[in-house]
Amino acid sequence: MPCSTYSNEKQTHFGFKNLGETDKKDAVLKVFHNVADSYDLMNDAMSLGIHRLWKDHFMKTLDPGSSTKLLDVAGGTGDISFRFLDYVGKPALVEGGAGVTVFDINKSMLSVGEERAKKLGHTTGITWVEGDAQSLPFEDNSFDCYTIAFGIRNVVRIDLALKEAFRVLKPGGRFMCLEFSKVEPAELEALYDLYSFQVIPPMGKLLAGDWDSYQYLVESIRKFPDQKKFAGMIKDAGFRFVTFENLNFGVSAIHSGFKL
Numbered sequence: 001m002p003c004s005t006y007s008n009e010k011q012t013h014f015g016f017k018n019l020g021e022t023d024k025k026d027a028v029l030k031v032f033h034n035v036a037d038s039y040d041l042m043n044d045a046m047s048l049g050i051h052r053l054w055k056d057h058f059m060k061t062l063d064p065g066s067s068t069k070l071l072d073v074a075g076g077t078g079d080i081s082f083r084f085l086d087y088v089g090k091p092a093l094v095e096g097g098a099g100v101t102v103f104d105i106n107k108s109m110l111s112v113g114e115e116r117a118k119k120l121g122h123t124t125g126i127t128w129v130e131g132d133a134q135s136l137p138f139e140d141n142s143f144d145c146y147t148i149a150f151g152i153r154n155v156v157r158i159d160l161a162l163k164e165a166f167r168v169l170k171p172g173g174r175f176m177c178l179e180f181s182k183v184e185p186a187e188l189e190a191l192y193d194l195y196s197f198q199v200i201p202p203m204g205k206l207l208a209g210d211w212d213s214y215q216y217l218v219e220s221i222r223k224f225p226d227q228k229k230f231a232g233m234i235k236d237a238g239f240r241f242v243t244f245e246n247l248n249f250g251v252s253a254i255h256s257g258f259k260l
Contacts, residue, residue, distance in 0.1 A: 007021055012157075032154075034210050036077075038207060041208070055149065057247070058147075067144075069097075069098070070084055070143065071101050071138070071143040072102050072147045073103045074151020075148070076108075079149065080178075081113075081126060099127070100125065101138075103130075104130060105130065134156065139168070140167055141170045142170070143170065144173050147178075148179075149179070150180065151179075159236070169259045175239055175257045175259070177256075196221070201215045227244045237257075238259065242256065
């Protein structure tokens with residue numbers, strides 16, 4: 001299993017700012033520590049609740065089976081994992097061997113997810129692991145599916161995370177990513193930018209007492225590769241049959257690829 005290293009000698013971006021890789025990793029950890037308790041509330045506010053429909057569609061598109069082993073990366077609060085557990089059903093979790101490993105670099109996000117799991121009664125077929133998406137602590141060919149929802153744009157080295165996804169998937173395994181993306185047409189993009197920069201940070205201040213974290217989240221969307229470029233990165237990592245589906249004019253997009 002590879003070991004990911006960070007260096008401030010290598011520059012990257014944190015929103016619209018330039019930072020060293022180590023500093024970005026620390027800054028992202030701080031952001032999600034700050035927003036962990038209000039993360040789901042803010043997702044509702046930022047997307048007007050539409051993120052729930054996106055995630056439902058995401059799980060239907062994945063269509064996991066009764067023996068599917070899923071790795072849900074950057075999945076700390078459990079939104080995707082809980083949908084997976086409901087989709088496959090308790091018989092599959094007990095008898096069929098289905099299960100999900102929730103993986104996140106942020107302990108605060110995992111803590112929120114574990115508390116939610118207890119309240120929802122999701123105690124079977126789910127495990128929680130803290131770690132780095134650029135250096136997964138799992139053996140080669142371990143999972144049937146790898147999902148990451150609204151998390152990959154916060155990874156310092158996206159290319160390394162994609163290579164790790166490819167490594168831990170079994171032959172025939174599927175990679176699926178749900179992420180904010182590039183809006184089209186241009187007229188709609190201008191309206192979306194106005195909402196993003198003028199409404200979301202003040203909303204973060206009002207609902208979560210945190211302007212800066214939500215300013216970063218908005219900026220990070222603008223720095224993320226557009227749909228075609230990200231699809232190319234997925235292909236470069238080794239995946240085949242790579243496709244993407246725009247949701248709500250590209251406000252978000254589902255990317256999919258298979259390890260052959």
